[in-house]
Amino acid sequence: MKSKLMPSIVLSLFLLLSIGARPVQAAEVPVIAAASDLQFALEDIARRFTQDTGRNVKLSFGSSGNFFRQISQGGPFELFMSADEQYALTLAEQGRAIDQGVLYALGRLVLFAPEGSPLEPDAELKGVKEALEKGRLKKFAIANPEHAPYGRAAQQVLQTLGLWDDLRAHLVLGENVSQAAQFAASGAAESGIFAYALALSPKLKAQGRFVLLPETLHQPLRQRMVLLKPAGETAKAFYAYLQQPAARTIFEQYGFILPQ
Structure with a gap:
């Protein structure tokens, strides 16, 4: 009896699972x-x-x-x-x-400084360079260049302006550009480079100031x-x-x- 029932039980369970899975x-x-x-x-x-x-x-x-x-x-x-x-x-x-x-x-980049930061954003990053020289810049946020296109573009900006080597020890890397924006906007970094589209959001707009960076400083996004x-x-x-x-x-x- 047991051997005859087993196939029907297995079949019933299979049908129940199949029916239950259909709505998904x-x-x-x-x-x-x-x-x-x-x-x-x-x-x-x-x-x-x-x-x-x-x-x-x-x-x-x-x-x-x-x-x-x-x-x-x-x-x-x-x-x-x-x-x-x-x-x-x-x-x-x-x-x-x-x-x-x-x-x-096609995306664009901004240099952002949160409220309370000693930096005033400028398109040539002169304020960043000055803050570095005077020891007033401790943390600078970008997305991780290894897998985030906006992080790679941010690295290109810093390399073009001759700041990459000096800033490397101060970098705070976001897993993605949104996290980099959070680091900069929250004050976890004195400044950062991230997507223009994020800077224009009402939430981030209210948390700091930014300047749009020239497209010539990095490869097109x-x-x-x-x-x-x-x-x-x-x-x-x-x-x-x-x-x-x-x-x-x-x-x-x-x-x-x-x-x-």
Whole structure:
């Protein structure tokens, strides 16, 4: 009797598990892997997308390099919005993306000083150099250049201006550009370089002052997005929405330069 019942019990359990699993449809609420500089802009766009379409997306923010590694290892994302287009293009070459995607924005950098900092931001970082010479600068925040495109661009700025070697001992490295912005805005550092889009957010605007840095001080921050395999209908709809006037207007409001 026992041997006859076992197969039916196993089959019943299998059917119950299968039925219970059906309502969980990842494609209905896709996870979007997005560079940290997009945090405030993309949250606004996602809200507008939901209002206009009735669909929802889940936003996950981090450094583009870390997301690239996760996606290369099969991470559960349907759309990747990178702050460095090379990561997106490489995923396309690996066959993990539907195609090479589109360039959705070019990013900018700012030099930021929190309230109470002795530094006054200037586009040539003369105040930073003077503070270093006088011993008034203890901590300077940037994103980690090893995997964060904005950190790499910040390093290029400091190298171009001849400050990298002197500042290295004073650097506070954020895991991503959003964390670097938090370090600078909170006063954990006297100054820092991070994304213009973050500095324009109401929260950070109220915590300090900043100056936009010349684009000539670093390589262009070309930001590209790609649909990943397999992307569901909602991810595809959001991808298309990001290229429409409503989304592009929000990108512009947060200081991004839009490609034609």
